[in-house]
Amino acid sequence: MHIINCRHLTKIYAPDTHALNDVSLKINKGEYISITGKSGSGKSMLLNIIGLLEAPTDGELYVGETLVHNMKESQLTTIRNQEIGYIFQSFFLDGAYSVYKNVEMPLLIAGVKRRERKERVLECLHKVDLLDKIHTQAKNLSGGQQQRVSIARALVNTPNIILADEPCGNLDSQNTENIMKIFDTLHREGKTIILVTHSQEEADRAYRKIQMKDGKIITDETK
Numbered sequence: 001m002h003i004i005n006c007r008h009l010t011k012i013y014a015p016d017t018h019a020l021n022d023v024s025l026k027i028n029k030g031e032y033i034s035i036t037g038k039s040g041s042g043k044s045m046l047l048n049i050i051g052l053l054e055a056p057t058d059g060e061l062y063v064g065e066t067l068v069h070n071m072k073e074s075q076l077t078t079i080r081n082q083e084i085g086y087i088f089q090s091f092f093l094d095g096a097y098s099v100y101k102n103v104e105m106p107l108l109i110a111g112v113k114r115r116e117r118k119e120r121v122l123e124c125l126h127k128v129d130l131l132d133k134i135h136t137q138a139k140n141l142s143g144g145q146q147q148r149v150s151i152a153r154a155l156v157n158t159p160n161i162i163l164a165d166e167p168c169g170n171l172d173s174q175n176t177e178n179i180m181k182i183f184d185t186l187h188r189e190g191k192t193i194i195l196v197t198h199s200q201e202e203a204d205r206a207y208r209k210i211q212m213k214d215g216k217i218i219t220d221e222t223k
């Protein structure tokens with residue numbers, strides 16, 4: 001069984017505008033996949049549909065055995081919160097909140113008890129090497145640090161699937177390397193990772209490389 005199975009996904013905005021054009025893709029648990037392609041080729045749209053942030057116009061998506069189709073919003077919210085960790089180029093942290101509060105947020109939404117929340121936040125901040133910034137307001141961190149906070153937040157509910165949309169797009173090469181090393185570790189730990197990137201160097205670190213063009217997958221190679 002595949003952890004993600006996309007069947008003939010299509011997303012149309014206007015007549016003749018296919019953001020996605022009949023994309024089928026099966027992903028096994030634990031795969032580390034990169035997606036590259038020119039701007040506008042449909043990378044974010046595919047990631048957002050897999051991440052249940054957008055609905056396709058046509059086609060089917062299975063997450064595990066579950067057909068994500070006509071699912072109630074409350075069920076979608078639970079899958080998003082429990083099964084998927086999201087990492088975006090622009091972090092989406094709450095700048096006024098401490099690092100701790102930002103990482104704790106998904107646990108509050110999931111209704112996890114205070115003591116366990118603390119354990120898990122500390123564990124995830126340790127993973128991204130930010131325990132020393134725990135009380136700092138997010139807005140006072142560097143870009144690289146903010147992205148590591150957002151990774152800790154993505155991991156805190158122990159999701160099986162990590163979706164990252166150009167996570168290093170705003171970072172210098174040292175910070176990019178820090179983030180890519182975290183992905184290497186997550187891959188070794190068995191997470192399923194999909195990384196959208198403009199950088200060939202980053203894409204090459206994945207074990208399966210997908211290239212998109214005009215809303216379609218044009219190459220799909222496994223190392």
Ligand SMILES: Nc1ncnc2c1ncn2[C@@H]1O[C@H](COP(=O)(O)OP(=O)(O)O)[C@@H](O)[C@H]1O
Nearest residue numbers: 013018019037038039040041042043044045046
């Ligand atoms: N909300 C939207 N309304 C209209 N067109 C959109 C919208 N979102 C994306 N598109 C179009 O869908 C195509 C794919 O976009 P996207 O997935 O963001 O590309 P990428 O991430 O590869 O740069 C583009 O042609 C884009 O203009």
Ligand SMILES: [Mg+2]
Nearest residue numbers: 043044045165
């Ligand atoms: Mg994009």
